[in-house]
Amino acid sequence: MATRGNNLTVASMPTPFVPPNFESVDGRDLSACEVILIKASAAVGKSTLARAISATQGIPILDLAHTPVATGSLIGILNDYQGAISPVSEFHAGAAPILVDALDEGRLRSGDNGYLSFIESSAQLILQDRRHRKPKLMLLGREEAIAYAEMYLVDAGVEVTILNVGYFDESGAKELVHAYATASAKQDSQYTIHKKPADDLVETYFRKIADALSIPHDQLWDNPSGKSFAGYAPVLAAIGALLPEVENFAEAQNKLEDVRLNSAWSVIENVLDSIINREQGKVSTQLSNAGVIDPQGLLYSPQEQAALLLQHVQGLALTGTSKIRLNASDTVKYSDQVKRFLPEHPFVKDGRFSNEVIASYVVARAIDAGWKIQDHNILRQLARQPFLWRSLRGTLAGDAILEGEYLGYVLTSFWNDPLTKDERVEITDKEDDADAFVTIDVLEDSLTFKATTPVYFFGQIRNVTVNTDEPFTMVGIGEGSSQAFSFSGNNNVTGSMVDLRATEIHLRNGRTWLDADIVPAAGQLSLIIADGVEYGWSAQLSNVYPFSIFPSTINADEVENRDRLAGLLSDLAARSPVGTSLMLHADYSVPENDYLRTIFSEYGHDFKTLMTTLVGEGWANSAPMQVKGPPKVRVRFKASFGQLRDAALKPAQDGELNTLIALLRQRIV
Structure with a gap:
């Protein structure tokens, strides 16, 4: 990496890398916005994306996971920027933009007050010189952190646009699978030699995802639920990394075709099961040739491998499940085979799990079997992704x-x-x-x-x-x-x-x-x-x-048990600060991936009734927005949701406000 300051780094290009899909929330011209907010769900590769943007555009990264921030941090970091004649002037001119990564981790490291002070003071810095309306900051984070940043930046008057990082579409998903497969494949692997059977296996994998979700094959990539499973970057990376491990694509495809799977996640687990069973077969063959008898199939079994892999990445003694009983000679032979095969296991690389999907699969097996996990750092990292929950869900019943x-x-x-x-x-x-x-x-x-x-x-x-x-x-x-x-x-x-x-x-x-x-x-x-x-x-x-x-x-x-109107207004007051305007669909529904979507999912019709009433009674105004996709409106309010909530909980001194609340109570029950 090329360092440009104590806290700023221009990254090298990550490999492999396939650009994800971006969806503009408001359809605004990126080149005319001062701040670009990039919003993504868990495990879609935000940091990888940040490195790719940094490398291709030469933009330095400020990583909030490792750099605590507060009021005035940005100007101090800019003044430390090496290679710029006048870093603050170049920043204002849009010639020295900064990419801020890991907003969520930044909230934890710096605390809410430090994080929000950083956002507020960064907005004030941008407002000091607005002669050049160009991108000056790019912020990457999950929904809630981005929502807070948007609130404070928009309220300050900064020109902001939001991009959603979407799931991969069909062509991008296949490209990502093969990019990871190519990166890990040896020249003599079946994947390298026979690409067509590998393509067929990938097609079968996606068909099985569609079957498990009860989605027609030709609609998988148009269905939001289907795309969220089939186009999820970490899962695609795991599948790609495992493809070169397949020795017989026709056999693997037939096995996948024959299995009836009741959930999309079980399709992924089926692929992982086939790899772990194949590894057992390799070791069993070697042990059999050495005269070791294993009538119960316990040696290097899936559970035994999970225990050994977990011990391997934690740096513990390789004792496995401790359920295997062999004579002294066979114990030595088995131990030798474990030491030979385990470091080359497809699930690990350089002493660590290959990725979060595989780690979750192994850890879930360990938890289900009742084994102790000593290194809780593994669990802390996996808790940030949905895969630990998905891997355990099938075992948590009865x-x-x-x-x-x-x-x-x-x-x-x-x-x-x-x-x-x-x-x-x-x-x-x-x-x-x-x-x-x-x-x-x-x-x-x-x-x-x-x-x-x-x-x-x-x-x-x-x-x-x-x-x-x-x-x-x-x-x-x-x-x-x-x-x-x-x-x-x-x-x-x-x-x-x-x-x-x-x-x-x-x-x-x-x-x-x-x-x-x-x-x-x-x-x-x-x-x-x-x-x-x-x-x-x-x-x-x-x-x-x-x-x-x-x-x-x-x-x-x-x-x-709370008043529904007061509950709706309370939830809105908690998520939207004073002066916030909302971007909604023309029918006043909340767009997908918006930070208020969770409130809309609970209140639905009542949310739209609230908006309709506020606009109709003159407490808000609604103006069409020039955006791509479905028609949207910007709704600006004359009273804050906090004021409305307070009036709903206790009569206000303002008679007009009380009249509005009485009308809302008639319509929202």
């Missing part, structure tokens, strides 16, 4: 019991799944059972399983009801001495004792009720509550600092 210390990682992975992240979770206990009962609403279904106590939450609680007499633990996330634990959505947490391993509690949106004896692990606890959030504490907790300085705004019953 009599399944999950180790409580892993529950938080699984739930965070669940919340990072774009298909399920806003569903509810309930954790309860029973008098005659020491385990906790966990129920997760998954789309149209519900999944219930047990977890040993104490259960752990990792970094966050989102749309969760906890009602247990057992103690539980909340573990914060962050860098250094600052460890934050956050609440989002509607939460009702009742328990005996909470072991809090964090220095900060953040209430980000929605409403939260806490009734538990919260015991911080060390030091003084900070409580940060976002504007518009409703909250309440039990009588006991209300006398404990820092909860004592924030009088409750709700009681326990109001978390579950």
Whole structure:
């Protein structure tokens, strides 16, 4: 990499790399916008994309995952920029743009206040000189971090546009698969020699995805659900990396064709199963030739491989499942074969898992088998992606019991799944059972399983009801001495004792009720509550600092049973600051991937009724936007959602506002 400053780096081109699809949210001319916000879901390769943009355009990256920021950070970083005669002047002229990566990690590292101060002061810097309306900042992050950045930048008057990083289409998906296959294939591999059978196997894989989702083959790439599975970059990369490992494409294709699979994820697991079974066959052949008898098929079995792989990446002794019993001579022969084959296993590279999909597959097998995972850094990384949840989902049913210390990682992975992240979770206990009962609403279904106590939450609680007499633990996330634990959505947490391993509690949106004896692990606890959030504490907790300085705004019953109009306005107030305008479809529905989509999914018709009434009664105005795709409008409001919420909760002094609320109550019940 070519360094341009202590915190700025021009990256080298990542390989392999296939450009993803970009979808403009507002259809604006990129060249005329001062800030370009690039929004992407979990695991679509934001950092890889950042490196590619940096390398091809010569734009330096500011990585917030490693650089703490606050008020004025950008100008200080610019002044450290090497190679520019006047870096600040070149920045204002659009000649020295900065690409800011890892907004989400930046919020954790710098805290909400530091992150938002950085955004606000960056906006102020841009506004100092606007003679050149060109891109000066590009910001990459997930939906919520981008939403906050957009709010503050737009409110400041900065020209902003948003690009969504979409899933790959059919041609891009196949190109990515073959790019990864080519990068890892040896010259004498069957993939290199016989490309046509490899193409046929890839086609079969996509057909099986369509079958599992009950989508006609020719509609897979036009269906949002189909595209989200078939066009997911990490999965495509995993499939591509494994293609060169296939020795008989016709046999692999026939096996895939013959299997009836009931979910799209099971198609992916079937491919991974075939690889791990093939590896067992290789070792079994060598052992058989050496005279080692394995009548039960336990040697280098799929479970044994999962244990060995996990031990390998953690740097532990290779003991496997410890269930194999051999004589001394055969033990040596088996150990020799493990040491020979394991470092070359298709699932690992340079002592680490090849990617998150494969790691999740292996770790899920380990968790299901009840093995201890000593290195929780592996779990922390996998929790940021949906694959750990998807890999475990099929095993979490009936009599399944999950180790409580892993529950938080699984739930965070669940919340990072774009298909399920806003569903509810309930954790309860029973008098005659020491385990906790966990129920997760998954789309149209519900999944219930047990977890040993104490259960752990990792970094966050989102749309969760906890009602247990057992103690539980909340573990914060962050860098250094600052460890934050956050609440989002509607939460009702009742328990005996909470072991809090964090220095900060953040209430980000929605409403939260806490009734538990919260015991911080060390030091003084900070409580940060976002504007518009409703909250309440039990009588006991209300006398404990820092909860004592924030009088409750709700009681326990109001978390579950609230006025629908007040609830809608409260949720909007929590997500939209004063002065925010909204970009909506012409019928006042919320566009896909918008930061308010979760609110619209809950309120739907009532959301549109609210917008129609506000515009019709003169409390907002609506203007058409010149954008590509379906017609959109920009809605600007004369009162903030916070003001409307307050009037819905308690009559206002403004008679006209009270009249509006009365009308809304007639229409939103």
